[in-house]
Amino acid sequence: MRIVQALVFAAAATLSLSAFADPSVAPSSATASAVMVSSSTHTAYRLTQDEAEHMRGSFRLTDGRTITVTNRMNKLFVDLDGKREELVPVAPKKFVTRDTGATVAFNQVPFADEVVVNQAAR
Structure with a gap:
């Protein structure tokens, strides 16, 4: 589960950094595409x-x-x-x-x- 959280964090960080990027440098196909990040929101199960x-x-x-x-x-x-x-x-x-x-x-x-x-x- 920690791997999934790390991947979601990395994807979110990449997306937030790309928001500050100069759009004139990015290819036109990159500006038209969207990235969907899904994550499981369940909590970790623990045994007593x-x-x-x-x-x-x-x-x-x-x-x-x-x-x-x-x-x-x-x-x-x-x-x-x-x-x-x-x-x-x-x-x-x-x-x-x-x-x-x-x-x-x-x-x-x-x-x-x-x-x-x-x-x-x-």
């Missing part, structure tokens, strides 16, 4: 320590793999394919791994009994 503690466990995936979810305070970690990564909450039941970008969705928080993992291709 109680929710995180009740998310711990081992979950068997449909492809036969098993993932293990652990917590430290209100942060969750997942052991996925031999690598331990932090789970960053992006919605009440959806998480993204910090390093690889895999999405992990639980059917409920806390006390999940089903998990879906979608690993991003990098």
